[in-house]
Amino acid sequence: MFSFMDISNRNRGSTFCNHGHFHQDYEKSKNRKSDFRGGKLQVLDQRNHTWGESGNPLHFQGTPLSSDFMGLPWSDFIEMEQFSDVPYEKGVYRIKGLETNTLLYIGKSKQLKNRLRAHIRKDWDQGVKCSYCVIKSAKVNHLKEFENDLIGAYFSLDNSVPMFQFKNLKE
Template sequence: MNPTFFAPDWCGLAWTDFVRLPMQKTTTRTIPNGAGVYRVRVVGRNELAYIGQTGRNLNERLRGLGSGLYASDMPYNDPHTAAPKLWSYRDGEGFEFEASATESTLPKNDRMGLECWLVWRYRQEKCRSTLCNFGRLHPRYITSRNRTTGQRGRKLNPDEPDNTGGTSVAPLARQGTAESRDWMGLAWSAPLTLDKINAKSVPRGPGVYRLSNGTHGIIYIGQSLNLSSRLRTHADTDWSGLTAFAFASMPESYTETQLLEVENDLIAGYFEEFRAAPLFQFGATTPAEPASDETASG
């Protein structure tokens, strides 16, 4: 049976046919020119390699993604963070890729929430993440940095250990509501006012957190290898009103990549409940950090 994540109506969206990357003149018209989300699959395998979004031009984005796949050197991390990751599997395993897209009129913050939701839905069906979201790439490669550094990725030497962010953690299941103590099956703390005194009382280990206020409910979801430190930093930020936080600790063994998976699933759970991302999650008005085109899933 074919997986649902290849279907033309996956998750209730109208997806284009899959086209081979890099796109040819005969196939480029298949991909629309508007903003939206896209999925990249491995030819001949029942899995997706990457799920992404763009606010500019899907056709241009996928042409750019495919342009460096067969280059002799690994592409830089910009302008497309997935390019070096896909290249690593093409070079290391001989994988070939196809892409499909769907347009979206959602504003940036919510479109990026939609991407997180699609990644979560894939994780639920496949019981693991895509090959190249969350910064993952072939375990025998290291990734390129941005073009300005001049540092390209490469294959690891035989005596170098695998480059891995750890195996995919199990996807979270929908449970409770966004501000409940059992939301998404995690054990959340009681909410506390966001200030440095309360943040200092939080464990220093890995975990996830949610910020909220009385007007908008949950306004931001995050993760950190050091919860106390991250929340102390947030306590210095003006969140436009009295803000509370709650947290859920994760196992000490969790890597940053695994925490990003949990964060993604929480954003997705919020999106499923409200059909929007938290107010300050990705938008240009986010007080917590600069606006970015990257989601938790990369």
């Protein structure tokens, strides 16, 4: 059986221009509203900071709802009333449904508290709880790699991605 993690584990890292990595000699385009289109950096310009080594791949462990999923130290699943304890730190998170008790979404954020607050306000068609793992030392591109490993592990177990992983939710 093939999983997304096989690629990362086989090569001991992700591709250079993927998962947030961008070639060291190029600047990435910004969002559409800014109308800034990237391109090759001039020789004297600073190198692109997302260039470099990939993080270590996560190792398969646990189940998507377990406290040790993929070897990470996950928080307990919490409801909105408990958000005062969520830190303004970098990390990954997962959202589960209260009615179905299944994982609905996996994500990453530079500020967990703000991102989880935004998610909790969305229309998930049911009540939700969130769990997170702070990863202070991770670069932004490493968070994307971790997110990909988590989604890949979920896919390996369930042969699908979490229900709302690629759907736009109403706010």
